[in-house]
Amino acid sequence: MSKLWSKMALRADPYIPGEQIDGKGIIKLNTNENPYPPSPHVAEAITQELDRKLNLYPSPTADSLRETIAVHHQLRPENVFIGNGSDEVLAFAFMAFFDPGKAIRFPAITYSFYPVYARLFDIPYETVPLARDFSITTCSFFQSDGGVIFPNPNAPTGIYLELEHIADIAKNNAGTVVIIDEAYIDFAGESAVSLINTYDNLLIVQTMSKSRSLAGLRIGYALGNAKLIEALTRIKNSFNSYTLDRLAIVGAEAAIRDQQYFAQQVERIVQTREWVTKRLKQNGFTVLPSQANFIFANHYKLSAKLLYEKLKRNGVLVRYFDKPEIDNYLRITIGTDTAMTVFFEKLGAVIAELVKDGVHARV
Ligand SMILES: *Cc1c(COP(=O)(O)O)cnc(C)c1O
Numbered sequence: 001m002s003k004l005w006s007k008m009a010l011r012a013d014p015y016i017p018g019e020q021i022d023g024k025g026i027i028k029l030n031t032n033e034n035p036y037p038p039s040p041h042v043a044e045a046i047t048q049e050l051d052r053k054l055n056l057y058p059s060p061t062a063d064s065l066r067e068t069i070a071v072h073h074q075l076r077p078e079n080v081f082i083g084n085g086s087d088e089v090l091a092f093a094f095m096a097f098f099d100p101g102k103a104i105r106f107p108a109i110t111y112s113f114y115p116v117y118a119r120l121f122d123i124p125y126e127t128v129p130l131a132r133d134f135s136i137t138t139c140s141f142f143q144s145d146g147g148v149i150f151p152n153p154n155a156p157t158g159i160y161l162e163l164e165h166i167a168d169i170a171k172n173n174a175g176t177v178v179i180i181d182e183a184y185i186d187f188a189g190e191s192a193v194s195l196i197n198t199y200d201n202l203l204i205v206q207t208m209s210k211s212r213s214l215a216g217l218r219i220g221y222a223l224g225n226a227k228l229i230e231a232l233t234r235i236k237n238s239f240n241s242y243t244l245d246r247l248a249i250v251g252a253e254a255a256i257r258d259q260q261y262f263a264q265q266v267e268r269i270v271q272t273r274e275w276v277t278k279r280l281k282q283n284g285f286t287v288l289p290s291q292a293n294f295i296f297a298n299h300y301k302l303s304a305k306l307l308y309e310k311l312k313r314n315g316v317l318v319r320y321f322d323k324p325e326i327d328n329y330l331r332i333t334i335g336t337d338t339a340m341t342v343f344f345e346k347l348g349a350v351i352a353e354l355v356k357d358g359v360h361a362r363v
Contacts, residue, residue, distance in 0.1 A: 008120065015116045018319050027342055029333040030317040032184075032294050034213035036265045036336070038251075039258035042214070045250040058249055060241040061233070068253045069221055073193050078226040081233060084243040086183060086207035086220025089232070090149075091117055093203060093222065096231040097177035098123045102146030107136060109326055111155045111181065130157070134288055134296075138165040142172035151181040153188050156321065156331040158290030166192045170199035177228065179203045186211035186266050187273070188291035193223050200225040210293055211266055212255045219244065219252040269293050273334045279344055280332075283351065298329045302354055310350040316343055 001010065018031035062082045070077045083089035094117040098104050101124070106114045108127040118125045128140045134157045141148050148169060153160040170178045182204055185191045193204050203224040209215035222232060236243060244252075255262070277287050277295060285297040298304060308320035308330060319331040335343070 011122075012120050013116060015113045019317060021317060023315075025315055027316045027335065027339050027346070029294075029335050029339070029343065030319040030331075031215075032210055032292070032333045033215045034210060034265065034269070034293065035334075035339060036213055036268070038213040038217075039255050039261040041254040041258050041261075042217075042251045045254035046247045049246050049250045054246060056246075058242055058244060058246045060237070062244045062249045065219075065244070065249045065253050065256075068256050069223075072256050073223060075193070075196075075223060076226075078229060079196065079223055081222040081224075081229045081236075082244060083220050083222075083236070084248075085209065085218040086181070086205050087113060088218075088243060089205050089220045089222050090114075090179070090181065092232050092235045093149075093177075093179055093205065094118065094121050094123060096235045097179070097203070097228070098147050100124070102176075103144070104146040104149060105141055105144045106149050107154060109134065109154070109157065109323075111151050111183075112321075114149055130154075135159055136161050136165070138168055139172075141169045141178075144173055144176055147176040147178065148173055149179040149181065151183055152192065153184045153291045155183065155292070156294070156319070156326070156329075157288050157296050158184070158292040158294060159288060160188045160291040163190055163192055163195065166202075167195055167199070170195060170202045173201060175201075177201050177203055179205060182206045183210055184292035184294075186262075187270055187293050196224050200227065203228050208252055208255060212252075212262060213265065214252065214255055217248045217251050219248055269334050272337055272340055276332070276334060276340050283344070283347060294331050294333045296326075296329050296331050299351075302351065302359070304328045304330050306354065306359065307347075307350060310354065311346060314346045314350060316346050 065082055066077045066080045070080050081089065083092060100122045103124040103126050105126050105128050108129045115125065131137050136150065136154060166180060178201055180192050182191055185206065196202050196204060203222055205220065205222045207220040273290060273295065280287050280295065280297050284300050287295055287297045290296065299307060304320055304327065308318060311318055
């Protein structure tokens with residue numbers, strides 16, 4: 001803190017991302033990255049671009065990528081806004097659609113970046129409790145004062161909300177914007193993109209960080225009515241004309257074009273998720289029905305915090321949230337089959353050790 005800071009810098013309460021440890025032999029299951037590399041066409045496209053125009057600015061609206069994304073979703077380029085990771089797109093969306101003095105709503109258990117943006121931009125918010133089974137209660141999002149935002153599937157629960165409910169929420173918030181953060185949608189059911197032509201207040205945000213293995217390239221995008229996209233572009237152009245660099249633009253295009261590779265990797269992760277779920281249950285865990293590339297699970301007897309710490313000491317990194325209602329859950333990213341096999345070996349050893357020491361109590 002310093003007297004030289006602006007009010008904005010003073011009130012900021014920054015998001016804390018999962019640890020990025022790069023050690024050898026560490027099984028990293030804590031930030032929902034894709035364990036598989038991106039399509040080989042991504043590196044080819046980036047290499048070609050490197051030989052060309054890095055002296056020139058990129059397209060400020062990443063037009064070639066915009067066209068590719070529009071075609072992929074059967075939309076028009078004016079329905080697409082692209083940003084430097086979906087976190088940036090979300091930040092712009094908070095500025096473009098939410099106002100100080102009007103409370104927005106998001107679930108009490110959800111992506112912890114939303115309260116961070118709200119605080120930074122001085123937007124009041126109400127957190128809506130989830131049902132006992134951690135599902136979203138649709139009607140508690142109706143008639144919000146300032147707008148609505150939540151991920152589908154939700155994070156960190158992994159629970160997917162059917163499209164008819166998304167439509168209901170959009171319908172019952174006619175005067176405000178409803179943002180659906182579809183970071184994990186490719187591992188789940190149908191996207192709400194098909195609803196944007198019906199609901200002009202519905203904005204869908206997707207990322208290439210999870211299902212397309214491009215967390216390191218930083219590409220996210222929003223899909224919606226052309227008027228919503230125009231507002232996002234106005235905000236972006238008031239900050240930085242070139243949020244996406246040339247390498248990211250061509251790499252992302254190559255990834256979207258390689259539909260076959262994409263479908264294969266997603267299918268592999270979904271299959272791993274299914275066997276990992278079964279095995280966790282056999283190991284004494286309750287597992288929420290995940291439609292994402294991670295699993296949210298709690299052990300019937302052992303404290304999640306203790307499991308998290310012991311796993312970490314054994315070279316396995318998972319995510320633990322020290323927050324009410326979820327402080328006995330672990331969020332485990334789905335890795336490769338090999339990584340998950342090692343995970344279960346280490347988990348088995350940790351559980352055996354804790355049970356032998358007579359450590360049962362949850363905190
Ligand atoms: C990972 C994630 C994001 C951010 O993705 P980036 O595109 O890498 O910035 C946004 N929302 C949710 C819910 C996420 O889990």
